[in-house]
Amino acid sequence: MIEFSKFILDNGLRVIVHEDRSTPLAAMNILYDAGSKDEDPGLTGLAHLLEHLMYGGSANIPEYDTPLQLAGGDNNAFTNNDITNYYITIPSENVETAFWLESDRMLDPDFTQKKTEIQKNVVIEEFRQRYLNQPYGDVMLILRSLAYTVHPYRWPTIGRDISHIEKIKNEDVRRFFNMNYAPSKAILSLTGNIDSNKAFDLANRWFGSISGRTSKVRNLPAEPQQVKAREITVRRNVPSDALYKAWHIGPRTGDDFYTLDLLTDLLAGGESGRLFNRLVRELNLFSEINAYITSDFDPGLAIISGKIMRGTDIKTAENELIKVVEEIKDGKVSDTEIEKVKNRYETSTVLSNTNILHKAMNLCIYELLGNADMINTDVLNYRNVTKKMVTETVNKYFTPENCSTLHYLSDQLTR
Amino acid sequence: MDNFRKKQPPVKSVNATTGVPVERIVLNNGMSLYMINAGTEDIAKVEFVVKAGMAKESMPLLAGTTNMMLSEGTQHYTAEELNSTLDYYGIFQNLSTDRDTAGLNMFFLNRHIEKALELAVEILFLPVFPEKELTLLMKKRLAGYRISRGKVQNIASDQFYESVFGNNHPYGKQIKEQDFEAITTDLLRDFHSEYYKPGNMAAIISGKIHKNTVQLFEKHFGGFAGQFQPAGNSMNFLKGSDIRKIRIEKPGTVQAAIRIGSATINKRHPDYPGLKILNTILGGYFGSRLMKNIRENKGYTYSIYSSVTSLDQAGYKVISTETGKQYINLAVDEIYREISFLQKEPVKNDELEVVRNYMSGDMVRMFDGPFAIADSFKAVWEFGLDFSYFDRMLISVKTITPEEIMRLANLYYNIDDLYEITAG
Numbered sequence: 135m136i137e138f139s140k141f142i143l144d145n146g147l148r149v150i151v152h153e154d155r156s157t158p159l160a161a162m163n164i165l166y167d168a169g170s171k172d173e174d175p176g177l178t179g180l181a182h183l184l185e186h187l188m189y190g191g192s193a194n195i196p197e198y199d200t201p202l203q204l205a206g207g208d209n210n211a212f213t214n215n216d217i218t219n220y221y222i223t224i225p226s227e228n229v230e231t232a233f234w235l236e237s238d239r240m241l242d243p244d245f246t247q248k249k250t251e252i253q254k255n256v257v258i259e260e261f262r263q264r265y266l267n268q269p270y271g272d273v274m275l276i277l278r279s280l281a282y283t284v285h286p287y288r289w290p291t292i293g294r295d296i297s298h299i300e301k302i303k304n305e306d307v308r309r310f311f312n313m314n315y316a317p318s319k320a321i322l323s324l325t326g327n328i329d330s331n332k333a334f335d336l337a338n339r340w341f342g343s344i345s346g347r348t349s350k351v352r353n354l355p356a357e358p359q360q361v362k363a364r365e366i367t368v369r370r371n372v373p374s375d376a377l378y379k380a381w382h383i384g385p386r387t388g389d390d391f392y393t394l395d396l397l398t399d400l401l402a403g404g405e406s407g408r409l410f411n412r413l414v415r416e417l418n419l420f421s422e423i424n425a426y427i428t429s430d431f432d433p434g435l436a437i438i439s440g441k442i443m444r445g446t447d448i449k450t451a452e453n454e455l456i457k458v459v460e461e462i463k464d465g466k467v468s469d470t471e472i473e474k475v476k477n478r479y480e481t482s483t484v485l486s487n488t489n490i491l492h493k494a495m496n497l498c499i500y501e502l503l504g505n506a507d508m509i510n511t512d513v514l515n516y517r518n519v520t521k522k523m524v525t526e527t528v529n530k531y532f533t534p535e536n537c538s539t540l541h542y543l544s545d546q547l548t549r
Numbered sequence: 550m551d552n553f554r555k556k557q558p559p560v561k562s563v564n565a566t567t568g569v570p571v572e573r574i575v576l577n578n579g580m581s582l583y584m585i586n587a588g589t590e591d592i593a594k595v596e597f598v599v600k601a602g603m604a605k606e607s608m609p610l611l612a613g614t615t616n617m618m619l620s621e622g623t624q625h626y627t628a629e630e631l632n633s634t635l636d637y638y639g640i641f642q643n644l645s646t647d648r649d650t651a652g653l654n655m656f657f658l659n660r661h662i663e664k665a666l667e668l669a670v671e672i673l674f675l676p677v678f679p680e681k682e683l684t685l686l687m688k689k690r691l692a693g694y695r696i697s698r699g700k701v702q703n704i705a706s707d708q709f710y711e712s713v714f715g716n717n718h719p720y721g722k723q724i725k726e727q728d729f730e731a732i733t734t735d736l737l738r739d740f741h742s743e744y745y746k747p748g749n750m751a752a753i754i755s756g757k758i759h760k761n762t763v764q765l766f767e768k769h770f771g772g773f774a775g776q777f778q779p780a781g782n783s784m785n786f787l788k789g790s791d792i793r794k795i796r797i798e799k800p801g802t803v804q805a806a807i808r809i810g811s812a813t814i815n816k817r818h819p820d821y822p823g824l825k826i827l828n829t830i831l832g833g834y835f836g837s838r839l840m841k842n843i844r845e846n847k848g849y850t851y852s853i854y855s856s857v858t859s860l861d862q863a864g865y866k867v868i869s870t871e872t873g874k875q876y877i878n879l880a881v882d883e884i885y886r887e888i889s890f891l892q893k894e895p896v897k898n899d900e901l902e903v904v905r906n907y908m909s910g911d912m913v914r915m916f917d918g919p920f921a922i923a924d925s926f927k928a929v930w931e932f933g934l935d936f937s938y939f940d941r942m943l944i945s946v947k948t949i950t951p952e953e954i955m956r957l958a959n960l961y962y963n964i965d966d967l968y969e970i971t972a973g
Contacts, residue, residue: 193553205560206910226647230558255848267804280841405632421692477639
């Protein structure tokens, strides 16, 4: 049981504190309800570039990193389709430095043309390193734009194309900040070796004086239901063929989320997943196989992907993969199998609770989803999944017309 | 009115508490059991560390394949049964092989400790190395190898290790496709029976530890005795290449990987803590000189860092980055320039203060919670050291002088001795 207290400042900032006295450290997490889905389709990659620029100093602090390091702190951040998240761990006696740094950049970050140009370069190198210069690196770029036609999930957080990043101007960054980074769009959590009352006092002192800003009201186009199977084939300089299949699912807060999460674990979690046992171990058709849900807040995707063994035809491999899914549709699932997945989930929850930073992040995410107390109750949602729910859910979502398929073929193989 | 924001709140210099008790028990079979009792949740991690790393192998892939095959079928379980059982009890298991050690790692809820230990015995001492599973594993590994060789980072790193340590030692030898055909179940059985002995391994358990833990270890492991006779002869020897600079062209890439470094001292050497501090200043943290110059001021790369790594028979330091191909020469020049600054100019006190506090904070993180403490313990145990290594490190961090840093930069970063590998 994770005990916490919650407080809302006048400017709308939500503050959550959880004391854990077993550590000498404190963790601070700030989640902004702003991600790449809030971008203009013609200027993608902006939310992530902004995250980089948040380290370029702010109104009263010329540089972010040095004072934090001087206080023995460590930090990082990530941006995804839904959120931007900044986090710090720091010896608890120096925690006020974290308040000072984070509040000043929520107040007024110092974006300049020069810094923007340099960070655009850094991000372009990141784009090349992670998406263009890796075998299979561009898969999600292709798969997203196949599965989504109107929703902003159709582009990846790094940006749809390098040319988008190149044309971002300093004013665009400022505008995106003003519209999306208001205190009322943020959630601050503190965990670790800190007294709740002291944490609320510090939050008031440092964040309380930031005036509320009006932010953009989110109005995203809903993705229309997919009614026909989609398929795309690409050829790349990679050593083996790979298969990716994506089915549309409901939102993170939907009733089916837990069943689907459990189902993908049953298919490919651990070394004993169904797909692994059949397609890798028994039939040797794939060299690796994976299944997961994207955990997006808006309706996301369930994805099964695998690398095909050399000498195996991708169609044969795909047919066998579909057979495994069809068996689950027919109700061929055992209670032991479901119990197994639930037990794995329990271990990972307990493990995650041993870490103050994980706790800090989870508190913020659950608060954004509706209620921070889900950090304690979510495990029940998994516990309550039944065999019947699994079968029904597979039948509901894993249909051919709801599926987008990517055949990612090797041009190194002679056919 | 916002003036209070101009000044950083007061900062204290922190000290990591390295005096964490680690209890050592020698089990009846000669295996050492180390216990680190801490934490808030009823969960534990046990790590079996075996001195059966790549350094012990007579041919490529032998140590790693032996380790990976441990869970592919045992006396009482088929591969499928074993993995299903682990998953059913929610036991997270991980096998891994490093240059000097190999091991088995398990996380489990304490109510499943008996099952975890029973399965650990199967994995460590009762593997049967079935032919069919080996064939599949080698196919999978070969597929993975081909993908990894498509990445410029790996092409550059593999060449770097070969240049630094030579082709006659597993630290340096590059794996080739045909190596995947040479491994047989007999070779694995021999390697296993030679090295996976209680006397050649230790168990480190961390987390919430219950009173009956030692008793449970005795119950499950007591039956497996076996003294370890260290093999005296080895054909492996270390010798770096005379060619300092290698450029590997890979058409179709948009970035090149750069690796610059050389062999160096390891944790047992008295200069090692100082070298770690020097490395931090150069490229060991986000505020490092390489990051500030090459990423933050020039935008040539997404990331650049340097590291110092201790091995049992050697050590190495390396600067790593990936950069657009048009920036290769510019980035390499800046790397050498930063090294020579450290050799010629004493580090200013402001910068040194930041590094001292950053590293002190980092050491607090290294002792934060049972699992971090266990990792820190393993990192010294492997070298025959104890936590006093971290005390020495902490003293260095607090007291090292700019002159000493300059001395180390001149002694250990002689530019003419560095290997420079680029791939892309």
